[in-house]
Amino acid sequence: MRRVPWPLALVCGALLLVASCGWSQAEGDEGRAPGAPTGVTAQAGSATSVHVMWNAVPDSPGIRRYEVYSGTTKVEAVPGSQHMVDVTRLRPSTLYAFTVRAQDTGGRLGPPSRPVRARTPARVAADRSAPTRPSKPAGRAVGSREVQLSWGASRDDRGVVSYDVYQGGVKIHSVGGDQTATVVTGLRPGTGYVFTVRARDAADNLSPASAPVRLTTPGTDDGRSTAPTGFTARTHRADGAYYVDLAWDPPRVDGVITEYQIRLDGASATSLVWGGTPPRGRASYGFYVGRTAGEEHRLRLRARLPDGTWGGWSAERTVTTGG
Structure with a gap:
């Protein structure tokens, strides 16, 4: 995963994923390409957007990302854990045909799904009247x-x-x-x-x-499967101040994680939100904790899951400034 830039603000940017521009597989790739995604649907969300959803292809842990095409033009690329996207900047009153392709971690690009069609409605001039409450x-x-x-x-x-x-x-x-x-x-x-x-x-x-x-929902969930793993915490000193450096592996869930909550000494310290495409793989983040050496701090974090709930807390780590 790319490293989050060193921010003190609550909202952090992220590097965009490098998009693949070709339809063909890279020369020399060996093995079998992923299959075509199934269950693809497309529904206009407004005069300029369409919501596209699909099912994960088999062997989804080996899928690096999904690419969404309008005709033969790639319009979106999302991480392999994500199975929906809003395609924006479309034209009103236009019929679109969308397909989805899966790319595995070896760079192999699978065949396109069956095309699904959606027509954007006409743009309504000066419409400021919202629908009534469901x-x-x-x-x-x-x-x-x-x-x-x-x-x-x-x-x-x-x-x-x-x-x-x-x-x-x-x-x-x-x-x-x-x-x-x-x-x-x-x-x-x-x-x-x-x-x-x-x-x-x-x-x-x-x-x-x-x-x-x-x-x-029925059943039980102790939160362990949704907790970040491999959580580490260290300190460093810069310009007379101390900072905590965190690193972790995101929980493996069906969807994209864009937000984490960090607890410092038993209290909520900050929320980390990626404003762009969330990084893949191991994540890292750092923040200021003061100018005094020898202070002990306890840290843990949890993720906001794609279903809108908070996952389990990571293991707690203890660090000492200047230690």
Whole structure:
């Protein structure tokens, strides 16, 4: 994973992944390329965006990234743990055909998925009227890792284009404006969730959030599988001040992790948020802790998971400034 630049601010940038520009496999590659992604869907989210989703291909731990194409043009590239993306900067009133390809860690690019089509709606001039709030949301757990949600349709003077599903304030799913029910997958067993739904129109106006739906998935989850591993903490001195240097391996989950919470001496110290493409593999971060030598500090961190919940805490590490 690329190293996070040395910031003291709460929001951190990240280096972009290097995008592959070719359709062919690199010469000399040996072995079998990954298969084509299945379950690909595309749904217009606004007059200029389409939400594309797909299923992980077999041997997903060996998938480096997915590439999304509009026709023969690559429009997005996301890490292998991510199985959805919003394709933006599109033209209104236009029919698009999307395919998805998987690239493995050896650089082999698999065949494209079957094409799926989505038409962006017409742009509505000077539309500042948001849809009404989705009504009567309801839901039930249908397994330890999925729930079924439903809601009453919103009203809009120009029409609802899509519905966004949130968990704890984090958008985790999107469906078309003609749908008032969906199944949300990739959840954790034995975990409490709070879902809300918001309607979106062609001008990207968002409705108020629906009333919350509180559900708990059956089963148990001790948090160990969602905790960062290989967590290390060290200190260094620069310009008369002491800093803590952290490094860790992100938990392996079905999706992308963009935020971590860091605890210092038992209290929340900061939130680390990647504003661009999150780094892959091992991560690192550093921050200021003071100018006094011989101070002991206890540190741990946890990730906000793709389902909107917080994962398990890492092991705790202790460091001493100047030690």
